Structures are given as C-alpha cells and as structure tokens.
Amino acid sequence: MKEVIAxxxxxxxxxxxxxxxxxxxxxxxxxxxxxxGKGFANPKVLEGVDQGYEEAAAVLGEKGKLYPKRVIxxxxxxxxxxxxxxxxxxxxxxxxxxxxxxxxMPVMDAVRVRTAEKGEAAIV
Amino acid sequence: MLMIRAIVRPEKSDDVxxxxxxxxxxxxxxxxxxxxxxxxxxxxxxxxxxxxxxxxLMLVVRDEDKDFVIQTIMxxxxxxxxxxxxxxxxxxNAVEEVxxxxxxxxxxVEEAAA
Numbered sequence: 001m002k003e004v005i006a007x008x009x010x011x012x013x014x015x016x017x018x019x020x021x022x023x024x025x026x027x028x029x030x031x032x033x034x035x036x037g038k039g040f041a042n043p044k045v046l047e048g049v050d051q052g053y054e055e056a057a058a059v060l061g062e063k064g065k066l067y068p069k070r071v072i073x074x075x076x077x078x079x080x081x082x083x084x085x086x087x088x089x090x091x092x093x094x095x096x097x098x099x100x101x102x103x104x105m106p107v108m109d110a111v112r113v114r115t116a117e118k119g120e121a122a123i124v
Numbered sequence: 125m126l127m128i129r130a131i132v133r134p135e136k137s138d139d140v141x142x143x144x145x146x147x148x149x150x151x152x153x154x155x156x157x158x159x160x161x162x163x164x165x166x167x168x169x170x171x172x173x174x175x176x177x178x179x180x181l182m183l184v185v186r187d188e189d190k191d192f193v194i195q196t197i198m199x200x201x202x203x204x205x206x207x208x209x210x211x212x213x214x215x216x217n218a219v220e221e222v223x224x225x226x227x228x229x230x231x232x233v234e235e236a237a238a
Contacts (some may be wrong), residue, residue: 002220006225007153008225016145031155032155033153033155033182034153034154034155035151035152035154035155036141036150036151036152037150037151038150038151039150063222064141064142064145064150066141066154069153069156071153071182083222088225089223089225089228092225093225093226093228095226095227095228096226097226098226099224099225099226100225100226101151101184101223101224101225102221102222102225103127103184103219103221103222104219104220104221104222105127105217105218105219105220106126106218106220117231118195
C-alpha cells in the first residue's frame with residue numbers, strides 16, 4: 001500500500017477529481033493548505049521589470065509568499081501508484097512554476113472502520 | 125527523501141517559515157490543525173480546552189538535510205529560550221518517490237527536493 005500526496009493548484013481541483021475517478025480511484029481526501037516552492041521568479045514579472053513597471057519590481061522582491069493550494073491524499077495499492085501519479089501529472093501540468101509536487105510514501109496498514117477489514121481489503 | 129511534518133504554535137509559524145527560507149529550504153506547505161498533547165489540553169478556570177489550534181508545516185528534504193532542518197525548526201519554534209508545553213512535535217516519514225508536476229520529472233535522490 002502506498003500513500004500518494006499531491007499538492008496542486010486550487011483551480012485544477014475539478015479536473016483532478018475527474019481524472020482520479022477515471023483512473024479508478026474513488027476514495028481520497030482533500031484539504032486546504034498554503035505553500036511555497038523553490039521561489040523562481042515568474043518570467044512575465046521579469047519582462048515587466050525590463051519594461052520599467054514599478055509594480056513588477058515590487059513583486060520581484062517578495063520572497064516566501066505563501067500561495068493557497070489543495071493537498072490531495074490518496075491511499076492505493078502498489079500497482080496503482082504509477083497510474084494515479086500519471087493521471088495527476090497529465091491534468092495539472094501547465095509547465096509553469098507552481099503546478100505542484102507529488103510524494104509517494106509507504107503505508108503500513110489500513111483499517112475500514114465499518115467492517116474492521118484490514119490491509120488491501122480496506123482500501124478497495 | 126524524507127517528509128518532515130512539524131506541529132508548531134500558529135504564532136510561531138511565520139518565524140519558522142522565515143528561518144527555513146534563510147536556511148535554504150523555501151519549499152514548505154502549511155495547514156492549520158487542532159489537537160492536544162499529553163498534557164490533555166489546557167485548563168483555564170473550569171474550562172478545559174482539548175482542541176488547541178496549531179499549524180502543521182510539511183516539507184520534503186534530502187536525507188542528509190534532516191538533522192539541520194529539524195534543528196532549525198526546533199530553535200525557532202521553541203518559546204522563551206528553554207521551551208514550554210505546547211511548542212509542538214516533529215515527525216519524520218520516508219518518501220519513496222517525488223514528482224514535480226510542472227516538468228513531469230521524477231526527482232532522483234541526488235536532486236534537491238521540492
């Protein structure tokens with residue numbers, strides 16, 4: 001069992017939810033979060049600074065600004081990990097900084113509370 | 125790669141984020157949580173508060189950076205020098221794979237995380 005944690009843009013949530021259900025993942029949970037990445041400057045801002053816009057120069061100095069994001073957590077079987085990761089990348093990729101990150105982590109056990117099923121049976 | 129999740133006081137989270145930025149770890153995700161520790165919450169008068177607001181900071185770092193990052197978080201999240209109940213906890217998990225969505229690239233172990 002693996003836990004896939006994906007940090008994505010908030011306006012991509014609808015497409016991502018659809019892509020996940022198409023990939024055969026019915027169960028996941030989402031929470032609101034704020035985050036920042038490596039902090040690369042936006043090319044458009046650099047262009048604006050070149051053209052002498054003061055607003056652009058002011059934005060350039062902003063470091064460590066936190067952007068609202070959504071964190072999707074999915075627990076899947078080992079053989080599904082690749083499909084899920086690819087599905088999330090396919091819909092969320094715009095090629096610009098801020099598209100997000102995906103982390104894959106091991107899960108030791110899972111229990112379905114309703115039936116007390118354990119392990120793989122609890123997540124399918 | 126390792127995922128470090130730190131539960132800190134909400135008023136300390138800005139300090140921790142600034143310290144991490146200065147230390148060269150800009151990439152962080154935070155979300156607010158509520159919880160209690162082994163002191164079973166705070167008792168003020170007759171009222172016991174057992175859901176105390178905290179901030180959860182989540183970051184993924186290379187294995188060799190773990191101790192440095194944990195030390196940075198601990199030094200800034202601790203209150204009044206020697207610390208107090210409620211300053212928080214830090215948890216470390218193994219991360220097997222890391223992908224950057226914008227490039228679609230799977231980050232290797234030698235790559236800087238996040």
